[in-house]
Amino acid sequence: MSGHDHSHDHQAVPSDPALRVKALESLLTEKGLVDPKALDALIDTYETKVGPRNGAQVVARAWVDPSYKARLLADGTSAIAEVGYGGAQGEHMVVVENTPQVHNLIVCTLCSCYPWSVLGLPPVWYKSAPYRSRAVIDPRGILREFGLDLAEGVEVRVWDSTAELRYLVLPERPAGTEALDEAALAALVTRDAMIGTAKVCVPAGAAA
């Protein structure tokens, strides 16, 4: 942006999103409407502090502590707060449990609702048209694309996040992890397993 000119170009707004964002930030900063340091802090929060490791701790706690698991399934918001997480886009949490008989999958068909407080910001595929459109009509096909081929006898439950409730899948604890402690279990839990597009696996050699 090289300042004022008087060309007749009607494309006054730069078409490159990077330039447009830069121009908007500069305008809002000059007007005192935003603090660039607040932007830095927000970015740093979601790049380095809030992400799927939060949710993984919740899952691992539920795996080792049956009473915690019961609280988590009964009142997700309070139980997740016990582990220290909550707030923005995690104000109202519902946790749904995968079992050998039931597999849960989370989607937001209307936009991109996602439990930031426990999973961080959503990946591009979660916000993409292919996922949002087909997760509700062909969840088994979607899961196959993720490498998960469910038996016909398994019941698939898809949760469409149409309101302000945010969903987290409690995956099944994999076999062979009986000797692992909570921290080691948390290290096994992936983001996709907490969305429902994967199961938790034990890498060869990791099980005790």
Add this chain to the structure above:
Amino acid sequence: MNGVHDMGGMQDFGPVEPEQHEPVFHAPWEGRAFALNLAAGAWRKWSLDALRHQIELLPPADYLSMRYYEKWVAAVSEKLVESGLITRAELDGGRPAKDSVKAIPALTADKVPGMLRSGAHASRDVKIAPRFQAGQRVRARNINPPGHTRLPRYARGKTGVVDRDHGVYVFPDTVAHGRGENPQHVYSVRFTARELWGDAASPRDSVYIDLWDDYLEPV
């Protein structure tokens, strides 16, 4: 609004393409766009529902082709102008008007952790009798409002069973248009895959959709 954003049930968008080792932001501008949205929202001049609706108002071809955070920037720019925080001339020119008075940011760096910790609650602690109970059969109404709604097209006219009552929440259809909070119960309603998609669907599978009282009618 029956827009392209209401994607549930469409089949022609191709395969899902997960990215290995995906970064939180794919370029610095994405992070700035994300953060600008939250920082501008901290002025509380518009609701999250209004912002969602602004994104829905993008022309369909733009909605489908724009980068995710590009849509956020387009929507927040409109809200900034609409709310009077900036003028259209300022947005287009990229500089404050000569008579612009410098404000003190609503969100400063020191307030970021507190804002994220408290969040923004859409639930309301008011006593309102629920119209439906868990276990009750309900039908999603066949409505096609031209404004914002969170009743997806694929559920309209379909019959399901109330799985649980989540409590009382503000109603997006009115909040998005500044017509009041209209708090009411939200339920998770279970629809069988066969009810939604016909006999070719799995007899075991189902979709749970969070629906407000005003979206539902008794069966």
